[in-house]
Amino acid sequence: MKIARFNGGRIGLIEGDHLADLTEAAGLDPAAWPPVGMVRFIAEHAENPTGIAALAAGAPRLSLDQVRLDCPVDWPNKLIAFPANYQAHIEEQKTATHGVISKFAAGGQGFFLKxxxxxxxxxxxxxxxxxxxxxxxxxxxxxxxxxxGGRAIPRADALDHIFGYSCLIDVVIRGKEERVMRKSYDSFCPVGPWIVTADEIADVTAIETELTVNGEPRQKASTRDLIVDIPAMIEMASAVMTLYPGDIIASGTPSGVGPIEEGDRVVSRVAGVGALDLKVVRGEAGMHAVWDKPSG
Incomplete structure (x- = not known):
């Protein structure tokens, strides 16, 4: 199943080129603050996602081209990210001006929060x-x-704690300042276009990803090449902190990272999930003296 958040916090089930609006059937108020409707929805259906289809019976249908898709989970408890999780990316960073931030092997440097x-x-x-x-x-x-959710989740049980998957782009200002600052600007973590439930992904060790900029291939990889694989990410993160429904884990990037500029079009695809197709624009806010020094 594909579960989307749309039109300012409504929840829908994608059916081909249409969407079944589940908001009222799920008892959600899209105007509620904070916007935790999808978190509640995931928590209520995590144990039995097949029950989601029953909510669609009698639900109003909308054409996908008539709705505005939102970030699938707008208000998670936390956004966890695994750095330098492909060896080829580590190697390319060694020769970059900014270099590799951590001297630990990828499997031993842990994770950070955006x-x-x-x-x-x-x-x-x-x-x-x-x-x-x-x-x-x-x-x-x-x-x-x-x-x-859970704490101290063993590797053998990790996949049972996944609701689904989505595309994600981790945007970063290159440099040696604190990683969280360089990666936490508004819009620096696009997610979407929807969540594909875990049952739709047959083999989490063979998920293909790719990214293009203005049609030029930049990145292409498979989860078979992850250093810390998906079960290990959940095992590691939950050893430190309780994971909650709706929490997002970013898998880490393969090689091929590169600059984006105003006017670019960035398309990131995850096989079996979908694609993010985004414009790049220049904002006016965000300059600070911390960026005055060289990036190297």
Whole structure:
């Protein structure tokens, strides 16, 4: 199943080129603050996602081309990210001006958190801050959406805690400042276009990803090449903190990262999930003296 968030917080089930609006059937108020409707929806259906289809009976249908798709999970408890999780990416960073941030092997350096406010959706542009003399790069990743929460989840049970998957682009200002700051600008974590439930992905060790900029291939990889694979990400993160329904884990990027500029079109695809097709624009806010020094 494909579950979407649309038109300012409504929840829908994708059916071909239409969408069944489940909002009222699920008892959700799209105007509620904070906007945790999808988190509640995931929590209520994590144990039995097949029950979602029953909500669609009698639900109003809308054409997909008549709705605005939003970030699937707008208000997760946390947004977890795994750095340097493909060996080829580590090697390319060694020769970059900014270099590799951590000296630990990827399997031993853990994870970090991005600001939840960096999340944006498939209808939103990537907004570049005015930081002259700095490159801003794309990173093609998979969003792993937690369904059933838990703490100290063993590897053998990890996949049972996944609600679904989505496309994710981790945008970053290159440099050696604190990673969280460089990756947490508004719009620096597009996710979408929807969540594909976990039962739709037959083999999590063979998910193909790719990213293009203006039609030029930049990144292409498979989860078979992950250093910390998907079950290990859940095992590691839950060893430290309780995972909650709707939490997002970003898988880490393969090689081929590169700069994006105002006017670019970035398309990131995850096989079996879909694609994010985004414009890149230049914003006015975001300059700070911290960016005045060289990136190297």
């Amino acid at each position: 600001a939840n406010s960096s999340l944006s959706g498939p209808s939103d542009p990537i907004v570049l801050p005015p930081v002259p003399d700095r490159e801003i790069h794309h990173e093609c990743e998979i969003a792993i959406i937690i369904g059933k």
